[in-house]
Amino acid sequence: MGKNKITGPRFEMREKKRRANTVLNTLIVVVIVLIICITWSVFFATGGSKDTAKPTKPAEQPKVSESVEKEPAKEEEEKKEETKTEEKAEPVNGKVMVTDITDPNVVEAYTNPSWKPVGTEQSEPHVTKFDSKSADWKEMLQVAAYATELTVSDIFAQRISNGGGANKVNAVIGTKDRKYMYRVKLEWVTNEGWMPTLVEQLK
Template sequence: MEERDPKFSRVGRKKKRSNQLLNILIGAVVILILITGYTIISGGNDDKADKDTASDDNIDLVVDEEQDEDDSEKGTEEQEEPDDISEERASSDGASEENDSERNRNEEQSTDEPGTVTITEGDDGIVKETVIETAWEPIGTEQTGEHVSLYDGESVDWNEKKKAISYATNVPESNLIFWKIKNGGGPQKSIGIVSTKDQSEKYRVYLEWVDGEGWKPVQMDILNTLDFDY
């Protein structure tokens, strides 16, 4: 039986223990490295999650602030709109009232403006219609000095009366029969009764004298008949 060297046996056992201890240390280092790596990775994910959460919170905050601003602006617009509508309505009402006032003034003035014609139905069998036209003007005159109304059938004043009657009726003197020209109730007033030569149209014209300007028609009756006392 072979005997082993006791020295060799001790050296072998020491070497075996050293290998075991080294393996334990290596295993511990590996475990430590794994733990450290996991911690780093886990911590990074948590930081990223925290950052994402913070980013989401910031986004929500910005959205909320924008929403608050929109609501604030909307509220301001809603408050301003009724005022704007009221102002527009007041302006429109004011313009309407102004237009109505202007229209009323124009209607009042139209009764006095040249060219206005007033026609009134006659109230008896003699007068068919009475016409008053504000556009009538004095016909002019050749007379000078103090005016004297004449009914002599030949004077300048008499002929100017005929001219004024023709002007009012819009019928030429050559187509008129002058049935009568008489005093109209005053020294400067006259009345002429005339008809067309075929007597289809019959008139009674009221004249007034305007100093320096001549005879002016002021009223004309369109007659139904000449059968009355004139």
């Protein structure tokens, strides 16, 4: 005779317990898998965002732009200063303006690289004469007029005096309309005559 199939309340209890254990084990596996998936996604997502955030530092961006903006401004200021310096030293109509004036009676002063001796009828050795009727006096007035871009007929000699050496004089002249007064420094060039070296416009 074959074995009889086991039935009864005890058998049913065992079956139910077995099914419950199976379901429970399945749920535990599902929960573990979910935990692993969530942990993996959170870990790698956070790590990725940190990695991408590291290279860019927003706080440093303005500093770079500020330095870039400051450099052209600084260069512009330097160019303006250079332009001002060049304007002071640049000849105007051949004149080179003198900037280091210490005499309070001088309005402006200038020299001119193109100035040359105007020639002379006198012979060497030259001796400076302060006689208003001498040839030397007349030539000094001609050179003073030449340096101030005037003519002899436009000016009068207020005073001609020694300029600090045997071959140097200071000729103080004025325009006949009394608007301008000048002090012209002259220097004697051997066999060539008087040559202007500096013009100072006086108050």
